[in-house]
Amino acid sequence: MYDLAAMGAWIEFAVRWLHVITAIAWIGSSFYFIALDLGLHRDRNLASGADGEEWQVHGGGFYHIQKYLVAPEHMPDGLIWHKWQSYWTWISGFVLLALVYYLGAEFYLIDASVMDLAVWQAVAISVASLAFGWLVYNQLCKVFVDANQTGLMVALFFVLVAMAWGYTQVFSGRAALLHLGAFTATIMSANVFMIIIPNQKVVVADLIAGRKPDPKYGKIAKQRSTHNNYLTLPVLFLMLSNHYPLAFASQWNWVIASLVFLMGVTIRHFFNTMHQRKGMPWWTWAVTVMLFIAIVGLSTAPLARDARAVSDGAAMRFAQAEGFADVEQIVVTRCSMCHAEQPAWPGLHWAPKGVHLETPDQIAAQARAIHLQAGLSHAMPPANLSWLEEAERAAIRDWYAAATGG
Numbered sequence: 001m002y003d004l005a006a007m008g009a010w011i012e013f014a015v016r017w018l019h020v021i022t023a024i025a026w027i028g029s030s031f032y033f034i035a036l037d038l039g040l041h042r043d044r045n046l047a048s049g050a051d052g053e054e055w056q057v058h059g060g061g062f063y064h065i066q067k068y069l070v071a072p073e074h075m076p077d078g079l080i081w082h083k084w085q086s087y088w089t090w091i092s093g094f095v096l097l098a099l100v101y102y103l104g105a106e107f108y109l110i111d112a113s114v115m116d117l118a119v120w121q122a123v124a125i126s127v128a129s130l131a132f133g134w135l136v137y138n139q140l141c142k143v144f145v146d147a148n149q150t151g152l153m154v155a156l157f158f159v160l161v162a163m164a165w166g167y168t169q170v171f172s173g174r175a176a177l178l179h180l181g182a183f184t185a186t187i188m189s190a191n192v193f194m195i196i197i198p199n200q201k202v203v204v205a206d207l208i209a210g211r212k213p214d215p216k217y218g219k220i221a222k223q224r225s226t227h228n229n230y231l232t233l234p235v236l237f238l239m240l241s242n243h244y245p246l247a248f249a250s251q252w253n254w255v256i257a258s259l260v261f262l263m264g265v266t267i268r269h270f271f272n273t274m275h276q277r278k279g280m281p282w283w284t285w286a287v288t289v290m291l292f293i294a295i296v297g298l299s300t301a302p303l304a305r306d307a308r309a310v311s312d313g314a315a316m317r318f319a320q321a322e323g324f325a326d327v328e329q330i331v332v333t334r335c336s337m338c339h340a341e342q343p344a345w346p347g348l349h350w351a352p353k354g355v356h357l358e359t360p361d362q363i364a365a366q367a368r369a370i371h372l373q374a375g376l377s378h379a380m381p382p383a384n385l386s387w388l389e390e391a392e393r394a395a396i397r398d399w400y401a402a403a404t405g406g
Helices: 002-039 083-101 105-108 120-143 147-167 173-208 217-243 253-275 283-306 315-320 324-334 358-365 367-376 390-404
Strands: 051-059 061-065
Touching: 002 061, 002 083, 002 217, 002 253, 051 217, 061 324, 083 105, 083 120, 083 173, 083 390, 105 120, 105 147, 120 147, 120 173, 120 217, 147 217, 173 217, 173 253, 173 358, 217 253, 217 315, 315 324, 315 358, 324 358, 324 367, 324 390, 367 390
Parallel strands: none
Antiparallel strands: 051 061
């Protein structure tokens, strides 16, 4: 049994590693080509007929790069298509979603206090929501293809806000933010697979056949590429959020996610403007900082008065604080079936993160983590599987405040 559990953990690790590697490759190439395209010198008469050029130095060599609006006079051999980074990022991400959230649905995906779902229902909603996101987004793009693109971005933002709220009404907080990231990443990868690459293939086929390509294909591809540019950073935040309870376990997690999308816009606007040599819009960083401060505030807003810092070596103080006996009983009852040398929870073969909460000393030593994840937020127990009551969470906060002088 242990060998199977270890093998499963290593499979998950391998898929996660693949996901990170392919995501780095995709994001890296995407950011590079955006910066390259915006930074091209288009004020030079090039004998080659190219639209712009740029000289770069890297790795001890110099590179002379030219961009053609359609194609050079003769189609070159060995044309490189930048697509597999996107495809494998999505494929590995979906496999990871299945390994962690579908196979572990009762632990990570379903929160009965939010919506009491059967595993198959939760998985069905998850898969359907990803398809739904692409269908809605694609339709919006078709409607707004000839309209003001800022208006389209605003409409897309409201769709993302609605989905952020919707996910928190169905799944656990951890799964809600992760799914919003998967929802957005599906749109981005589908843009590459369904729109950008097919359109480029049409253009290439026309050129090979001696036909003049329709400029609409380039226009549509450019629209989708721009969206991917602005959505990348929020997706990274959402994919990392499941490691940070203050992001996903707050009652305002959907608002936090919404503000993160605005941060993605302000950050990318700075770099896009800089690459275009239109100056340095430093105001975007001020807006970004203000948005981040708002996120930090929202993460603890309902219980901000309970937040305290704990110094090292304070275990004795927490063990002697008023209310510790009650908290010890709460933790042993609600947490120790998982946080034990030999976890009693079915399918769990080691304590999460190696944290053991079976003795008074162990509980006192983990006072800060207990307060943060079970008192200040709803991160623990995952999906509230052991039904930790609000009165018990309040007891944890009161005990922590008593120990820290709050």
